[in-house]
Amino acid sequence: MHTLPPFDADLLRRYDRPGPRYTSYPTAPNFSEKFDARAYREVARASNADPIPRALSLYVHVPFCLSPCFYCGCNRIITRDLGRGETYLGQLQHEIGLVAPLFDRDREVVQLHLGGGTPNFLTPELLEALIASLGREFQFSTRSDRDFSIELDPRSVNPDGIARLAALGFNRASLGVQDFDPDVQAAVNRIQSVEETLAVIDACRRYGFRSINVDLIYGLPRQNLAGFARTLDSVIAVRPDRLAVYSYAHLPDLFKAQKQIKHEDLLAPDMKLRLLELAIEKLSAAGYRYIGMDHFALPEDELSLAQEKGSLQRNFMGYTTHAETDLIGLGVSAISHIGNSYSQNARDLNSYVTAVESGRLPVIKGLQLDADDELRADLINHLMCQGEIDKRGLEARFDIDFDQYFAHSIDLLPPLIADGLVIVDKDFIRVTLRGRLLLRVVAMCFDRYLQRVAEPARFSKAI
Template identity: 50%
Template structure:
């Protein structure tokens, strides 16, 4: 596919609205407590009939130190023993969940997220992985995508070697920024050496994919300071890079109030940083996948996009569109059959439910046919920047132009601005529109009815 990008500051500023990141459609805003354990069990039964392979997500919420920008579901504590009772409950949930899925369904994908997954000890990690392997069917030929999020401050070469022995073959390293002034402002002090040592250890132990996370829009950042960070990161030659736009939403995430909003870069500076990042990474040969993600041309994400098989879920872009996602641990979100579901948020309620032999699902949503159709359109747009209207209509037994007449009328303004092309029976996102793909997707979102609902989402740029 054509991966060209055109950076148009005037258009980017004009279209810089708030909107979903579309790790799901409908988004989590539409989850409701009318969907509970019984509905989730019904979804598993339907999933067993389809017998799709599985993707497992395990949430380990503990962090030793809080990062002020963080919008993740986490528990801040210096007491490592606090993880023990939670892990016992997590083991119990693994037993409860696995008993409902037909044995033998392959686990093609695994992800441990947080929090900081390596907050727990080597022994606890071994016990958790053994529990998962004892209750689900893992691939033992290193062909599965088994990944873990890493804080370089929390690992040693020995711990990384241990993770490889457990079967992990992908790592995602949080860096955000190397500038000491920025690090102090966000309460994340992390040296270049810690990061380089961790990545070197991962490579030495045969991890086949390295991702590094950066954030632009943090306090005191400038184009020049971020350029220094990016140059250092490129020395590591990561397979993938995620360069996220910091969303300052203290009304939703109270910890962000610890940062002085007056020190955040202006929208113009943020745009300049983004432009520098895009130009630098594309010049270095990285492919812009979309939504802040870059990958080397031979990376599986880039190849999946080229072949039209890229997918997007709660972990971001994925090559495993055909899996049911089973999520375990507090706050975790799964996707089983035509449903989304989320576990309870507190340790106390989680313990109460799993101790009683109950699944900890407390809310979710069952997709309607319209939801599934719109999800298919949004997925094509956000993954491949194109929709073949005739093919989509045939697949869903609709006349696309009639069904989406209102949406196609709305797209005319974007077409006039050069964001998209509507000729030849396709919606084709143009180089000017690729950075604004969330805006294009929002046209097909039936739930964005008022400005109040948009306040829950970050700005698109």
């Protein structure tokens, strides 16, 4: 678990198919409009009635960006009108006023994350007002291990802004970099210097942030080995605690901004694989551990330590040490995970605004998990975090005969066993080091919502 997985280009090529990232199970495409605001209120009420109610996590989505990054598939709105931030804050405050009373006041918030879009599109004054609003309506934990994190665009924040974020209680930051190569940056419309990025990292450390994550992408237009090597070297030199190294998926029919990318600038599949291999080699040499699903961390980082202890979790915010909470999503398109349910807010801003300004929860769809969903969610979460399935543990928790219950899924494993991705014995199904880059392929065998479950080799967009 503490060694980066070996790189096998042929293996990755054969398993390179689309598949879920499993930040939830069931995944968002399976949510139903039958789950509405009334259902949300019911699950909130039930969560308060638990003998020991869970602590809370808050996610706030800020959709605005000053300019489009052509590779982006996030739910965002491009505008240079900073006044829209103040308007949106008012709408968030409406929603906070609707949602907070549904949860008992003594349930502490141990995790807060601002995502986007570009959360620092909001001015420092607006961010201060947002945190104040949340602090009035929810009880922020004073524990030393609470996580208050924010995604930052280094192009639109300065050291003074970092100081103000630290004063608000933020202690984690995630910075988008993608690639420092000027030619690549021109192709994706994101011009960002090494100097301004490193200045933000330095400021985060100077003002007491205990963890810094950097996002990179491989497979972007015009990327090459020499340029990506320079980017990796520049990032590794400042030792971020965590890195996410994502695969670029070119889907212009789904994400309109990607239509701005020239076809002739796209990479051949073999070059994309070589970029991934380069990233693994350099991160391994620098001492980073592979956590799973594109994520790497230093050995002393909390994600690495949680994986060692078997307490690592996964949710819509990615890998976390605080997933044993009820997650409340606020803002346009935000997703909540309360009790054994998922729900999502309206994805378009007009629908979201219409709901909250008329005093209605903006929930448009969701899902109440049944017993089978909960069982498979437990299995897949443990697989994605620990790289194994504890058959006897699941039997004890869910009162099943594992081999009988999952007979169809087990029938799908022999090709993966033959390829050296998994090892199966009477008590465990373990992903091998060779299979760590293909966790999704294994998870998909246990996903009853996938229509083509009989062909596991065609599931995962591994690269």
